[in-house]
Each structure stands twice: as C-alpha cells, then as structure tokens.
Amino acid sequence: MLLHVRHHTHYHYHSQVVLAQHMAHLRPRELPGQRVLSHQLTVAPDPVQREDRTDAFGNWRTFFALQSPHGALDVTADSVVETTAPEPLPDSDPWPAVRERLQYHAGAPYEPASEYVFPSPYIARHEQLADYARPVFGPQRPFLDACQALMARIHEDFTYETASTDVHTPVLEALAQRKGVCQDFAHIMIGCLRSLGLPARYVSGYLLTQPPPGQPRLVGADASHAWVSVPFGGAWHDFDPTNHRSGVERPGEDYVTLALGRDFGDVSPLRGVIQGGGSHALKVAVTVAPEAEFSALTADA
Incomplete structure (x- = not known):
C-alpha cells in the first residue's frame, strides 16, 4: 500500500519569539514492511541552522534553530511510505x-x-x-x-x-x-x-x-x-x-x-525551547490517505 502522510503543526505566539530551538521526529522509519519513498520537512520562517541525524533508537530527528523574531511557526512534514501486511504472529515461548x-x-x-x-x-x-x-x-x-x-x-x-x-x-x-x-x-x-x-x-x-x-x-x-x-x-x-x-x-x-x-x-513529534512568545495557540492537522487519492484530496485545501 502507498500512503501519503502530511503532518502540519502551527504555533501562533501572543508576543514575538526572539530565539528558538526545536527538535522534530517527523520522518518515518525504514523497517521490515515499511519503506520511505520520499520525505520533505519544511519550516517557516527559515531556520538559520538545521541538522538531520539519527538518535540512540535509530529514529530520524531534525534539529533547527530560529534567531530572528517571529510571531508564528509552521512545520510541515510530507512523507510517502510503502507498507506491506505483516506475517501472522509466530508461536512463542512461555x-x-x-x-x-x-x-x-x-x-x-x-x-x-x-x-x-x-x-x-x-x-x-x-x-x-x-x-x-x-x-x-x-x-x-x-x-x-x-x-x-x-x-x-x-x-x-x-x-x-x-x-x-x-x-x-x-x-x-x-x-x-x-x-x-x-x-x-x-x-x-x-x-x-x-x-x-x-x-x-x-x-x-x-x-x-x-x-x-x-x-x-x-x-x-x-x-x-x-x-x-x-x-x-x-x-x-x-x-x-x-x-x-x-x-x-x-x-x-x-x-x-x-x-x-x-x-x-x-519520540515527541515536535518540541522546543523558546525565548519570548508568551502564551501560544497550537493547531495540528494530520492527513493520511492512499497516494492515489492524496493529490485530489489536497488540491483545494
């Protein structure tokens, strides 16, 4: 099965954030029965520093830093993943x-x-x-x-x-x-x-x-x-x-x-440390759809 996942996170801050550092776990794993065909992570405003690496558990994580004042943060992960059905559970020991x-x-x-x-x-x-x-x-x-x-x-x-x-x-x-x-x-x-x-x-x-x-x-x-x-x-x-x-x-x-x-x-999808910002409003929208349906589904969104 080909699945397209879009995970969009929007923060609206009630006052300007001066500095921010964030860590995202938003890229799917490569595993038996799961293959990542494409992945794109976009961040707005553009970070001044960004680094992708794996953590101690083998997960992909992205660190990014923002050093200019901003009143909102948008992070969107788009992934296309090929999945297969698992084998039946084996017999197991007591x-x-x-x-x-x-x-x-x-x-x-x-x-x-x-x-x-x-x-x-x-x-x-x-x-x-x-x-x-x-x-x-x-x-x-x-x-x-x-x-x-x-x-x-x-x-x-x-x-x-x-x-x-x-x-x-x-x-x-x-x-x-x-x-x-x-x-x-x-x-x-x-x-x-x-x-x-x-x-x-x-x-x-x-x-x-x-x-x-x-x-x-x-x-x-x-x-x-x-x-x-x-x-x-x-x-x-x-x-x-x-x-x-x-x-x-x-x-x-x-x-x-x-x-x-x-x-x-x-494995928190997105976490960070910020200077400024005051209180904030958070919106998270996730869309999971067969790849064949995704383009038509999101065309007018």
Missing part, C-alpha cells in the same frame, strides 16, 4: 522463559531488547501495573498470546476520551481512571509488561482511518497514533490496545511507524 532470558546473567551475551524492560521517565514499573496484568498471564501462557490478551483487556476496560489526560498524566493515574487516549493505552500496556519483567517499546506513527459511509475523507482530520511493540524470535511484533489490533489483524499496512522509544518522551 512468558516466564522470555523474562528469564532477558534477566542479567554473568557471561551471557547482550540482548538489545533488555533495555526496554527498565522503567522510563513516563512509565514506572509498579506492582499495581503487574497486578492488572497477572489475570491474563497464566503460569505457562505463551508470551505473544498473553500480550494479545492484555491488549484485549485494556481495550475492553478503558474508555477512549479526548482531553481526559495530557502528555504529562502519570501512567498510574491513567490506570486508576480507566480512560485516556492512545498514548495512555500504550503507556499502560508497556508499564504492565515491564512490571512483569518483560520488554516493550513505544511506537508513534499514523493510522489510515476510513471516513463514515457516504462521507468524504477530510484534510487534516486524522491524528498521530501510538501503540506497543514487543520482541520475540528476532523480530518485533505490534499490538494496538486503542483499536484492539493484534494477531492476524494486528497493525499492518494501514499503519505508518514514525519513531520508536521507551515512551512518548523519546
């Missing part, structure tokens, strides 16, 4: 065996996935999270099967409600209130797995959504998305607790992976 393999043993070879077992700034390891996960983690249940069951439990128990949380909501608070957005659902699932000693990483990206029957696809009506990835058998396998997508129906060719990390803090 989850205690996976946990044992990732624990430290003197002289054992380094396992890269082990870094995703530890707590991170937005996701604590806590007994409350382990307790929530235990009912679906039977003594010898296969690891990936247990992950599917945990994903299903979160999807069933939690209500998706915009504005019920923000990026700083602690994972235990989201667990207690049983509602949130995709970021919270992903953080909770990751926290549950790590609290059992199992690895999980945070995935940011986009999902091709379908408009209601009889309604046109709208420019800017989509949003960034987040889900969870776990390792087994030399590969990473995705689970989306927000949309109950796993197994043969797990995130596939209608998903675009943007960045991978320990939690949202590692």
Whole structure:
C-alpha cells in the first residue's frame, strides 16, 4: 500500500519569539514492511541552522534553530511510505522463559531488547501495573498470546476520551481512571509488561482511518497514533490496545511507524525551547490517505 502522510503543526505566539530551538521526529522509519519513498520537512520562517541525524533508537530527528523574531511557526512534514501486511504472529515461548532470558546473567551475551524492560521517565514499573496484568498471564501462557490478551483487556476496560489526560498524566493515574487516549493505552500496556519483567517499546506513527459511509475523507482530520511493540524470535511484533489490533489483524499496512522509544518522551513529534512568545495557540492537522487519492484530496485545501 502507498500512503501519503502530511503532518502540519502551527504555533501562533501572543508576543514575538526572539530565539528558538526545536527538535522534530517527523520522518518515518525504514523497517521490515515499511519503506520511505520520499520525505520533505519544511519550516517557516527559515531556520538559520538545521541538522538531520539519527538518535540512540535509530529514529530520524531534525534539529533547527530560529534567531530572528517571529510571531508564528509552521512545520510541515510530507512523507510517502510503502507498507506491506505483516506475517501472522509466530508461536512463542512461555512468558516466564522470555523474562528469564532477558534477566542479567554473568557471561551471557547482550540482548538489545533488555533495555526496554527498565522503567522510563513516563512509565514506572509498579506492582499495581503487574497486578492488572497477572489475570491474563497464566503460569505457562505463551508470551505473544498473553500480550494479545492484555491488549484485549485494556481495550475492553478503558474508555477512549479526548482531553481526559495530557502528555504529562502519570501512567498510574491513567490506570486508576480507566480512560485516556492512545498514548495512555500504550503507556499502560508497556508499564504492565515491564512490571512483569518483560520488554516493550513505544511506537508513534499514523493510522489510515476510513471516513463514515457516504462521507468524504477530510484534510487534516486524522491524528498521530501510538501503540506497543514487543520482541520475540528476532523480530518485533505490534499490538494496538486503542483499536484492539493484534494477531492476524494486528497493525499492518494501514499503519505508518514514525519513531520508536521507551515512551512518548523519546519520540515527541515536535518540541522546543523558546525565548519570548508568551502564551501560544497550537493547531495540528494530520492527513493520511492512499497516494492515489492524496493529490485530489489536497488540491483545494
């Protein structure tokens, strides 16, 4: 599938920003099942400094600096990505065996996935999270099967409600209130797995959504998305607790992976430090569409 993603961010500042430095994670990853055919990031006003490089997790990131007064900032990322459907989930070992393999043993070879077992700034390891996960983690249940069951439990128990949380909501608070957005659902699932000693990483990206029957696809009506990835058998396998997508129906060719990390803090699409500006208004518009539809869809936008 060929997908075109446009992610537009607009800041309007109530007073002039004098100096600014920003970091963007807005270029999709090159991964098995995903190939980036084109990518363009435009910034207005023009930055005086710009640098593209990969971070510690292999994500592309762009640093840019503005050194002239400005009352607004526009950042637009246009990407065309070719995606393919994933293979079915493989059979997996019992989850205690996976946990044992990732624990430290003197002289054992380094396992890269082990870094995703530890707590991170937005996701604590806590007994409350382990307790929530235990009912679906039977003594010898296969690891990936247990992950599917945990994903299903979160999807069933939690209500998706915009504005019920923000990026700083602690994972235990989201667990207690049983509602949130995709970021919270992903953080909770990751926290549950790590609290059992199992690895999980945070995935940011986009999902091709379908408009209601009889309604046109709208420019800017989509949003960034987040889900969870776990390792087994030399590969990473995705689970989306927000949309109950796993197994043969797990995130596939209608998903675009943007960045991978320990939690949202590692992969924020755009963040920065500014001097001046006062308060600000923020607008974010995301459009995800098949490439064949994109030009006609945005022609008059």
